[in-house]
Amino acid sequence: MRIFKRKLYDKLLDWKTNRKGKTAVMIEGARRVGKSTLAKQFAENEYESYVLIDFSIASKDIIKLFDYINDLEYFFMQLQFRLGVSLIEHKSLIIFDEVQKCPKARQAIKHLVADGRYDYIETGSLISIHKNVKDIVIPSEEEKMILNPMDYEEFKWAQDDTVSYPQLKILFDKKIAIGDAVTHKLMRDFRIYMVVGGMPQAVSEYIDSHNLQEVDRVKRSIIQLYEDDFYKIDPSGRISSLFDAIPAQLNSNASRYQTASVIGDNAGTEKVLQLISELRESRTINMAYHANDPGVGMSLSMDVSKYKMYVADTGLFITLAFKDKDFTENIIYQKLMSDKLDANLGYVYENMVAQMLTAAGNRLFYYTFPTETGKHNYEIDFLLSRGNKICPIEVKSSGYKRHASLDAFCQKFSNRVLQRYLIYTKDLQKDEQTLFLPVYLTQFL
Numbered sequence: 001m002r003i004f005k006r007k008l009y010d011k012l013l014d015w016k017t018n019r020k021g022k023t024a025v026m027i028e029g030a031r032r033v034g035k036s037t038l039a040k041q042f043a044e045n046e047y048e049s050y051v052l053i054d055f056s057i058a059s060k061d062i063i064k065l066f067d068y069i070n071d072l073e074y075f076f077m078q079l080q081f082r083l084g085v086s087l088i089e090h091k092s093l094i095i096f097d098e099v100q101k102c103p104k105a106r107q108a109i110k111h112l113v114a115d116g117r118y119d120y121i122e123t124g125s126l127i128s129i130h131k132n133v134k135d136i137v138i139p140s141e142e143e144k145m146i147l148n149p150m151d152y153e154e155f156k157w158a159q160d161d162t163v164s165y166p167q168l169k170i171l172f173d174k175k176i177a178i179g180d181a182v183t184h185k186l187m188r189d190f191r192i193y194m195v196v197g198g199m200p201q202a203v204s205e206y207i208d209s210h211n212l213q214e215v216d217r218v219k220r221s222i223i224q225l226y227e228d229d230f231y232k233i234d235p236s237g238r239i240s241s242l243f244d245a246i247p248a249q250l251n252s253n254a255s256r257y258q259t260a261s262v263i264g265d266n267a268g269t270e271k272v273l274q275l276i277s278e279l280r281e282s283r284t285i286n287m288a289y290h291a292n293d294p295g296v297g298m299s300l301s302m303d304v305s306k307y308k309m310y311v312a313d314t315g316l317f318i319t320l321a322f323k324d325k326d327f328t329e330n331i332i333y334q335k336l337m338s339d340k341l342d343a344n345l346g347y348v349y350e351n352m353v354a355q356m357l358t359a360a361g362n363r364l365f366y367y368t369f370p371t372e373t374g375k376h377n378y379e380i381d382f383l384l385s386r387g388n389k390i391c392p393i394e395v396k397s398s399g400y401k402r403h404a405s406l407d408a409f410c411q412k413f414s415n416r417v418l419q420r421y422l423i424y425t426k427d428l429q430k431d432e433q434t435l436f437l438p439v440y441l442t443q444f445l
Contacts, residue, residue, distance in 0.1 A: 002204045003041055005157045006034060008147050012042050015143065016119065019444050021090070024109045024120035026099075029147035030312055031229065032222050034200045035123040036097050038147060042092045042121070046239065050093040051085050055101040060114045066104040072115050078326075089117045096122045107136040113137050114141075126229060128280050146283070149198030149313040151359040152190070152443060158203050164189070172444040175428060175435070183427040183438060184339075190432030190440040194352055197315015212337075216327045217318040227282050238263045239279050246285070247308050247321035247338070250347035255368040255377055256290065256306045263378065272305070286310045288364035288382065294392075296385050299367045308356035308366060346397030349439060350381060350430040353395050353423055356442040357382060359427055367392075378405040384445060391445070396424040403434060 008027070015025055027035045028439075036054070043050035053062060062082060065371055068075050087094075099106045100120040112120055112184065122142070150158065153165040169185075178186075196206045196215055205211075230239040245262045252258070259272050280287050288308045293301035306392045309318035322330040324390070332348055335341045341348065354364055365383045370376070382393040390413070394406050403422050410417050410433065422436050429436040437445075 002158075002200070002207070003037060004034070004150065004154065004200055004203065006038050006147070006150070006154060008038060009042060011145055012038075012121075013046065015145075016046060019143070021116055021119050022113065023141050024113050024122060025120045026124060026144045027147050028124060028143045028144055028283060030149075031125050031149050031225055032199055033149055033200060033283070034377070035125075035147050037200065038406060039095050039097065039121045039123055043095060047093040047307055048088050048091040049085055050095060051079060051083055052095040052097055053083075053105070054097040055105065056098040058102070061371060063102055063104075063363065065076045066108055067439060069104075069108045069111055072111070076117070087118060093119045096120070098123065098125070100124045100126055100259055101108065103136045107139065109139040110137070110141055113139070126233065126278070146232045148283075149315075149355070150200065150203060151356065152193055152440065155196075155198060156380060158207060161405060168441060169444060171428065171439075172441045175430065177428050180427060185438055187425055187438065194314050194331055194348065195318055195336055197313045197318075198355075199313055210268050213327045215315075216319055216330070216333075219316050219325070222416065223316060223320055223323060226282070229282065230279075234275065238267065238273055242275060242279055242309070243284065243311075244310055244320065244323065247305070247317060247347065249309065250350060251344065257309050260290065269305070276307075280310075284312055285419070286312050286358045286364060288354060288366050291365040291367050291383055294365075294367050294380075294383055294390055294413055296388055296390070298383060298385060298390075300364060301361065310364075312353045312358070314348065314352045314355050318348065319437055341397050343400075349397045349423070349425075350395045352392070352439060353382065353433070353442050357384070357445065359442055360445070361444050362445075367413070369408075371408070378406055378408045380409050386418050390416050391419050392422060393419065393421045393423060393445075395439075396422060398425055400424065401436065406434060 012025065020088055026041060029035050040052060065075055067079050076087060076344060090348050096105050106122065109120060156165050159256060166248040177328065195212060196202055196218065199219065199222055201222065202215050205215050206370045228242065230243060233239060241262050249257050279285055289302040289304065290306035291301055292303050318332045321332060334346060335345060357364060367380045367383055368377045372377055380392045381395045384391040392406055392409050394403050406420050406422065410420055420434050422434050423439050423442055424436060425439060428438060
């Protein structure tokens with residue numbers, strides 16, 4: 001299996017160098033996003049020896065060892081004996097893979113870190129589901145790191161391209177317009193990333209075959225894995241339904257995700273919030289919350305009952321949109337690759353921008369407010385907090401340059417706005433107030 005360069009590796013290196021065993025790292029992320037591969041790669045490169053316990057397949061004897069965590073001499077001796085690995089103090093790493101399947105191992109981190117002999121990395125998905133943590137003490141010695149799907153730079157690295165992305169950064173920093181011909185090529189390259197996505201298995205298949213139908217097959221298997229997980233958490237199928245409906249919900253242009261239209265209105269507010277929480281914690285989605293008072297402290301004014309959901313990986317999103325149809329019927333592939341994406345498929349770009357903003361470390365907020373007539377709403381797709389100001393973002397699926405929502409928003413909150421952006425598919429431009437950015441520059445915002 002291919003091993004791809006991931007940016008989180010450098011954060012792990014910084015943790016090892018500076019924390020010196022005083023904390024453990026919990027790598028969170030969706031299934032198949034590359035957590036286990038990254039942890040193992042880091043162990044092989046940075047330590048003299050390591051132990052990897054995969055709790056999805058660990059024997060009962062290994063799991064039972066965590067009943068003896070009060071006797072660490074016995075615990076470590078048995079661990080080395082049973083796994084056939086010699087641990088070296090301050091030079092070995094112990095990996096708890098899929099740790100959510102063994103809550104006692106996660107709770108043991110407190111004592112293991114205090115002991116100080118070895119370093120510890122945990123990986124987990126769906127780790128904060130109540131049934132997995134209700135009977136244990138979550139260790140405060142845990143540092144969380146999020147592994148997202150591969151971003152565009154990592155996607156380029158996977159293709160042995162280390163030049164293109166730094167050049168894009170220069171274009172953004174200097175606000176350079178490069179002409180339609182070059183923009184068209186850059187958009188063509190970026191659309192490949194959109195349809196393949198950033199799940200390592202899908203990227204590997206694309207590099208091996210350059211066959212989008214085979215890539216789609218890989219993505220369908222990942223979606224099926226997610227569905228299976230959702231049904232284990234919620235046998236009623238409501239979490240799965242909420243996930244499946246994301247493309248349709250975005251396509252409806254509603255000002256929020258309409259849960260009642262997906263799972264009915266008899267679940268109750270508390271139950272719906274629990275289902276949404278479990279879906280969010282799976283890391284398979286990105287949530288954008290409505291900011292009732294757009295400003296620096298948007299987290300303080302967000303409406304937890306008014307939100308939009310995006311699939312964490314746009315490649316999976318494109319497959320999910322036509323999950324129940326054959327690959328050849330997926331018109332998003334056809335239209336994206338031929339640069340003829342209709343306006344009513346613009347939600348693909350909105351999902352892509354959500355993914356890129358999340359990868360860059362931003363929390364997602366949006367804002368809606370009524371037009372002068374009150375018959376429709378203006379909508380700002382995303383809001384970024386920068387310093388003591390905010391940056392509103394409107395996303396277009398084409399080169400369409402009208403921005404009524406941006407205009408109305410900036411008039412309403414003129415003293416709060418630092419820079420206004422319209423993200424679209426053409427070359428970088430600037431009018432008196434608005435910076436028009438090609439979508440492939442989103443991650444630099």
